[in-house]
Amino acid sequence: MLDNKKVSYSGVQPSGNLTIGNYLGAIKNFSAYSDEYKCFYCVVDSHAITVRQVPAELRRRTYETLALYIACGLDPDKNTLYVQSHVPAHTELAWILNCFTMFGELSRMTQFKDKSERHADNVNAGLFTYPVLMASDILLYQTDVVPVGVDQKQHVELCRNIAARFNQLYPDTFTMPEPIISKDSMKIASLQEPTKKMSKSDENVNAVVYILDDKDTIIRKFKRAVTDSETCVRYAPEKHGINNLMTIYSCYTGKTFEEIEREFDGKGYGDFKLAVGEACADALAPVQQKFNELIADKAYLETLMKKGAEEAAYYARKTLSKVKRKLGFVQ
Ligand code: AQP
Numbered sequence: 001m002l003d004n005k006k007v008s009y010s011g012v013q014p015s016g017n018l019t020i021g022n023y024l025g026a027i028k029n030f031s032a033y034s035d036e037y038k039c040f041y042c043v044v045d046s047h048a049i050t051v052r053q054v055p056a057e058l059r060r061r062t063y064e065t066l067a068l069y070i071a072c073g074l075d076p077d078k079n080t081l082y083v084q085s086h087v088p089a090h091t092e093l094a095w096i097l098n099c100f101t102m103f104g105e106l107s108r109m110t111q112f113k114d115k116s117e118r119h120a121d122n123v124n125a126g127l128f129t130y131p132v133l134m135a136s137d138i139l140l141y142q143t144d145v146v147p148v149g150v151d152q153k154q155h156v157e158l159c160r161n162i163a164a165r166f167n168q169l170y171p172d173t174f175t176m177p178e179p180i181i182s183k184d185s186m187k188i189a190s191l192q193e194p195t196k197k198m199s200k201s202d203e204n205v206n207a208v209v210y211i212l213d214d215k216d217t218i219i220r221k222f223k224r225a226v227t228d229s230e231t232c233v234r235y236a237p238e239k240h241g242i243n244n245l246m247t248i249y250s251c252y253t254g255k256t257f258e259e260i261e262r263e264f265d266g267k268g269y270g271d272f273k274l275a276v277g278e279a280c281a282d283a284l285a286p287v288q289q290k291f292n293e294l295i296a297d298k299a300y301l302e303t304l305m306k307k308g309a310e311e312a313a314y315y316a317r318k319t320l321s322k323v324k325r326k327l328g329f330v331q
Pocket of ligand 1: 011012013014019021022024025027151152187189197198199200202
């Protein structure tokens with residue numbers, strides 16, 4: 001709680017062009033909290049450097065991610081939108097929490113295992129301690145809820161363990177956060193390897209639909225989506241490709257799987273893929289229009305970054321000084 005309001009906190013890495021996985025799994029759900037909660041949504045650039053980034057691209061994507069937050073419906077007057085590296089308290093708390101996190105816990109994180117396989121030439125300590133920085137992001141703001149995609153649930157659970165361990169030694173320091181995985185935020189899978197999650201850093205651009213892809217590109221990517229040798233649109237546990245397309249269609253249209261099966265009864269995969277592509281492109285069109293207006297005004301985005309960082313730093317400093325006091329640091 002902050003200022004007598006519950007707190008919602010989440011973030012997205014500017015580590016690639018944002019995908020419909022980031023949108024459906026996370027960003028789309030952020031605005032649900034804007035009216036009743038105190039909301040902090042961060043562009044987590046310090047997390048992004050756990051994987052090598054091209055500096056000019058990281059800079060560009062940091063602006064773009066902020067613009068996309070707003071284009072996706074986050075009102076900057078109701079939500080604190082800011083860039084992680086502008087608030088040094090995040091990394092300061094991360095060091096402290098590193099001393100309350102066990103090596104074994106971090107070794108069990110599936111994202112670490114996945115990313116260290118994908119980036120075998122750069123298994124750095126930051127990649128390993130990534131969840132501790134994420135715990136600091138969350139705990140600094142006395143967060144109650146963390147709306148994330150299901151792939152981040154394990155990290156929020158680790159954050160809860162760290163908070164519980166710290167609170168046991170130093171009572172009443174951190175609020176215990178809850179992950180919020182909404183019904184819609186199922187894992188959106190790659191269009192080319194549907195057993196894997198859709199990721200913005202995937203090298204195969206046909207596997208990923210970006211929020212800023214144009215309509216023709218979106219439709220082409222869905223047409224090429226890997227499915228199976230059957231033709232009828234129906235959910236079955238082993239049909240990963242078609243299940244993924246049904247999930248995406250359901251997110252955009254609000255239809256249940258039964259309704260989708262009825263709608264495409266007697267039609268083939270071709271008709272279904274086209275419908276998914278059109279639903280997705282139509283839903284993204286207003287987001288893209290708003291994004292184009294915002295990204296043209298860099299000065300406005302910089303003003304927002306500054307205001308957001310000041311607001312966030314105010315609350316972050318309070319928690320950090322409480323933590324330091326409890327630990328026995330001379331202040
Ligand atoms: N495929 C997905 N389905 C549902 N939710 C997803 N999220 C990401 N991909 C999917 C959710 O988006 C939020 C922001 O993610 P992130 O930027 O912090 O990092 P990530 O989870 O590692 O996302 P990516 O796209 O896979 O990035 P890279 O390729 O850089 O690692 C989170 O809430 C996440 O759950």
